[in-house]
Amino acid sequence: MTLIIAGDRSGTGKTTITLALLAFLRKKAAKVQSFKVGPDYIDPMFHSYITSRPCGNLDPILTSVNYVKSCFQQQCHGVDYALVEGVMGLFDGVPLGKQSEQREKGAGSREQGVGEKIESFCQDYGSTAHIARILKIPVVLVIDCSRLSGSVAAIAHGYRSLDPNINVVGVILNRVASDRHLTLLETALKPLNLPILGVIRRQTDLTIPDRHLGLVPTDELPELDQFFDRLAHLAQTCFNWEQLLPYLTPSPFAGGDPPIPSLRKGERQSIKIAIAKDKAFNFYYPDNLDILEQLGATLCYWSPLEDETLPEGTAGLYFGGGFPEVFAETLSRNQNALNAVKQAIIKGMPTYAECGGLMYLCQEIVDFKGQSWPMVGILPTTAKMGKKLTLGYRQAIASRSSLLLNEGETIWGHEFHRSQLTHSSPQPIFNLSSWQKNSPIYGEGWQCHNVHGSYLHLHFGGCPQIAEKFFRHTLDFFKNLALD
Structure with missing residues (x-):
């Protein structure tokens, strides 16, 4: 089993929270595998910098559902912990119905796509929720609490109940202003019986610079080690690890290598x-x-x-x-x-x-x-x-x-x-x-x-x-x- 870190929308802080979790896990264990939902290049660079392992992209639009499953299983094999960072809001994907069926039929040369069953209609194809469904792994919802208090319950309840196939196992409350603010949030969430797995106070100095295409890549940031040390300390003190760690330990499964094309015997050369x-x-x-x-x-x-x-x-x-x-x-x-x-x-x-x-x-x-x-x-x-x-x-x-x-x-x-x-x-x-x-x-x-x-x-x-x-x-x- 592993977790997907999802947001209620873009900009909730799920990348920083994912990096904090990875930084803490990396200090605990030698092998930590991360994944990123979608086509992103830059966020996975930060994952890989921490874990010293390639971050896997989980994108059924660019590849296929079968390919996502196969890659996920293969890359989780033999690791101590695994974690998936979502993309945008939990249900933000693309509506693909007949188009998705035609897409798979049109990709007949892709061995892993042949015979793959696609939903007759999928409103959120390629979303974080879609990946959670096809991999059957639970979700932790990150909520930006900077401009709400009691309404946090409506957000959490809506996201947990919208799709019964999505297992939202807890929330992480981000950008909490004060003890009083936290009390209001906890009181609102208590009737839901939804665990609060982490509380992050407002941080003005834990930001990664960005520019026209997103975050500035790791190669251009000279003080990353100190930054990730601070994130690891934040994670150690702000998350409920007793509840989180069991979710982050991959379940054993039999997974083969992702299908790749094969050359005729005798043609392999360096x-x-x-x-x-x-x-x-x-x-x-x-x-x-x-x-x-x-x-x-x-x-x-x-x-x-x-x-x-x-x-x-x-x-x-x-x-x-x-x-x-x-x-x-x-x-x-x-x-x-x-x-x-x-x-x-x-x-x-x-x-x-x-x-x-x-x-x-x-x-x-x-x-x-x-x-x-x-x-x-x-x-x-x-x-x-x-x-x-x-x-x-x-x-x-x-x-x-x-x-x-x-x-x-x-x-x-x-x-x-x-x-x-x-x-x-x-x-x-x-x-x-x-x-x-x-x-x-x-x-x-x-x-x-x-x-x-x-x-x-x-x-x-x-x-x-x-x-x-x-x-x-x-x-x-x-x-x-x-x-x-």
């Missing part, structure tokens, strides 16, 4: 794929990297900010998302790295670039101050930062056959960016639409040479054929280099 990994590029799903390694790739991490050459023997390039706009000047001044990437791509090296990686391959990046910084220049467009946030799940249908997709192939991805390209691709990779009924369809994505560049973040657990095709292209490139 092919080097260079992964851009530094302060500018750090948005990667751990499963994506694991799947590439299981296919036979050797992952070589390098820094477009600091390194002047690609790792020796590189046969493929993978640029994840991140914050190239924040470090655009440094990226632009590293001319040797820019030239090395450009020449490798011109020679035909397979290259997969998501969001921030796409921006890096453009002619230039125009930052928030309006300053232009030259980039790799392989794509004839400019990435310009703006105030508008593009955010949401996207259904993507391949508009033509490309490096990684066959025409008509359907996948699901996630967009999250504040930049826009000044020129669209004349032959976009995808036709995108959101999950809403009658949502507009628009073209997106670039392919030139052997580059797949797109704003769309993909989880290879939901589209393993992309990982397999990318690996096969790197294998072919490596063989051609050997012949030369």
